[in-house]
Amino acid sequence: RIVKQLEAMKKNWTVRLEKLLADAKKDDLLSWEQLGIDTLFVDEAHLFKNLYRFTKMTRVAGLPLANSERAFDLFLKTRYTMRLHGGAQRGVVFATATPVANTMAEVHTMMRYLQPRRLEALGLQQFDAWAATFGESVTALEIAPDGSGYRMNTRFARFINVPELMAVFGEVADIRTAEMLKLPVPALRGGKPRIVACPASTALKAYVRTLVERAEAIRMGRVKPQDDNMLAVTTDGRKAALDFRLVAPSARFDA
Template identity: 45%
Template sequence: MNNVAGLGSSGSQRAMDMRMKIQYINEKNQGRGVIMATGTPLSNSMVELYVMQLYLQERRLHEKGIYHFDAWASVFGEVTSSLELAPEGTGYRMRTRFNKFINLPELIHLFKEVADIILPDMLDIKRPELKDGKYKIVVSEASDYVKERMQEMVKRAEAIHRGAVDPKDDNMLRITGEARLLGTDPRLLDSHAPVDTDSKLNKAVENIYQEYVQSQEQKGTQIVFSDIGTPGPGKPFTVYDYLKHELIAKGIPEEEICFIHDAKTDEQRDRMFSDVRAGRKRIIIGSTEKLGVGTNIQTRMVAAHHIDCPWKPSDIERAPVKAS
């Protein structure tokens, strides 16, 4: 399937390595011997279900006459075309995507031959409720500087679509990455960019501080997620350092703020999480990868802040708490 959004065409060496290992184990054990466990088998694309079936029931797919992805897609999926907002945000264009399941009862029946499907409402697990029952979206208006830089990116994107630019010099992936940085804070692109007092980061600082003050009595803790602007040597501006600096300027003790990136070993990580659960560390800042799945620090948690939205919905769904 070519020119269809939602399908990765580059392949993955890690996934192929996994497939060969599974094939070897299955050959040695008559198709048995591999156990997988995940809370989100489909986290970003419909294709992931095919990959899971290819790993766990390749022989069964062959019995059904399915020997490659296109055959699976023609039986269980459908390609649709619809209008979507253009990446540069200046209009709409038709986009073809592989995004709809068909013959779903048959697909589920086939998948259940190798999967035990357990939904959240089937488990007696206590989960914190969202404040006011919903996520809180904090809106920050773009400054004049940000708008000017965005117009430059729009012109670059138009030139790319016209084929007037060598992909080695500029491409949509590069523009998308720069726009993501710009939308968080223009200083991530240019450390000399003007400071906007109404920016996303400054609003985050204010919200974090207000939650800190309001939960002072019970020593409430907060998680701040940011996948960009992570700390590191030689970086003139980072989201983490700026948040920490501004929070300290508001009166929060430095020893109550920590970065997950400072925990280099499992022992240091466990000690940091223990401090958060005890309220000795009240604000922990980290990326979705390092602070997402498997993090048990919600004992005193009063809020979780996402500075930038993760690429996959599962990254928000699997966050350690459902709070905002």
């Protein structure tokens, strides 16, 4: 199975690179190299988190395999910029308040951008090697995406060897916490967040049953992906949980 996945990745990347090369030939402008840029300052760097990665952990939650051309474009530019500085990890500055927005794997992504030579020296440039050193998968009971009940799910969700990870990442990361910044923010009543549980209405419970039916139809292949898919099901579920009127505009306020 792994061999087939690798062959599929190779084919996808071949097609993608051919498309990028074909698009590049259409541009009759200055190339990036001709612009003379030798330093990059990237604000909101978390917007470039969807950088491609090759991994055998394809069936583990918490490891999105999505990749964007925007992230790949920046990745190439960071490599070129560092090469201008003799291959040193210089000339690239990232700024973000959320270096880890959705998954632990984004730490490795930031390190790939900013510490390529350090990762190579440690033998951790490949994600699977990094994941085996600084993270572990956890199997736990989770709510099913369609809200029908619970299921056991394995998720890449726990850091290990944190002091060693922070020692390496700290070579390029200047981390500032809210306590260190002391920004003027309003105080929380009671001093901490409170969870207020709201009972589900009859209408919401009935709607959740329709989500379960839609999810079952998707799993059984009775519906085309362009007509319905699990992303649409989970999105509708989140909308309904937030305010039922987002999926049923004519519903009463307390529905």
